[in-house]
Amino acid sequence: GAVVSQHPSRVICKSGTSVKIECRSLDFQATTMFWYRQFPKQSLMLMATSNEGSKATYEQGVEKDKFLINHASLTLSTLTVTSAHPEDSSFYICSASDEQFFGPGTRLTVL
Amino acid sequence: GQNIDQPTEMTATEGAIVQINCTYQTSGFNGLFWYQQHAGEAPTFLSYNVLDGLEEKGRFSSFLSRSKGYSYLLLKELQMKDSASYLCAVRVLQRGGGNKLTFGTGTQLKVEL
Numbered sequence: 001g002a003v004v005s006q007h008p009s010r011v012i013c014k015s016g017t018s019v020k021i022e023c024r025s026l027d028f029q030a031t032t033m034f035w036y037r038q039f040p041k042q043s044l045m046l047m048a049t050s051n052e053g054s055k056a057t058y059e060q061g062v063e064k065d066k067f068l069i070n071h072a073s074l075t076l077s078t079l080t081v082t083s084a085h086p087e088d089s090s091f092y093i094c095s096a097s098d099e100q101f102f103g104p105g106t107r108l109t110v111l
Numbered sequence: 112g113q114n115i116d117q118p119t120e121m122t123a124t125e126g127a128i129v130q131i132n133c134t135y136q137t138s139g140f141n142g143l144f145w146y147q148q149h150a151g152e153a154p155t156f157l158s159y160n161v162l163d164g165l166e167e168k169g170r171f172s173s174f175l176s177r178s179k180g181y182s183y184l185l186l187k188e189l190q191m192k193d194s195a196s197y198l199c200a201v202r203v204l205q206r207g208g209g210n211k212l213t214f215g216t217g218t219q220l221k222v223e224l
Contacts, residue, residue, distance in 0.1 A: 032209065034211070034212070042216065043198060043214040043215060043216045043217045044154070044198070044200075044214045045214070046211055046212065046213070049209065049211060057209075091151075093153050093154075099144055099156070099159075099200075099202065099210075099212055100156040100159075101156070102153040102154050102155075102156075103153060104152070104153050105152065105153040107151075
């Protein structure tokens, strides 16, 4: 069964609203989780590395004030897209510690 | 930075063998992964190489040459369900510790009858 879950799987929101995406490790503790974004017909791009109990490390070009990451426990990391705009519409995927396991992804559509 | 190249598209026949190549240029190399991704779904892990040589797992095999910055994924006895995007990803050891994955653009494989 799945070892990394994401919620929600799909979300549609209006421009200017904030959306929170959860990533959970189900059978293990993850001190590190990774957040990726994938635009249509493109590959995965790492957005940030989420570290339990400390600040996330963001990749170059990713706005930390727009994409808020919280990793408050060893099994949960959240990504909040603040003031979402249509260009933020994408497939957001997390993975936990071990690169073998990815969450099922969250399809975000901003109208 | 990292540079990872793989062909954009490939077509093969059901029952045949196909080889998907990946070349990379990176510093701090700490392993290479292959994933399968069907449209609208998250990637699924296929294989991992960190030392030179061939790793075989059922119908799938992956090869790595670190000196050449080269890997390939070999799919045997192709089935229609193997039609998907295949992603090559390099794990790099970061300064200050920790690893991160950088993905290639993916190879869209189409299996035909």
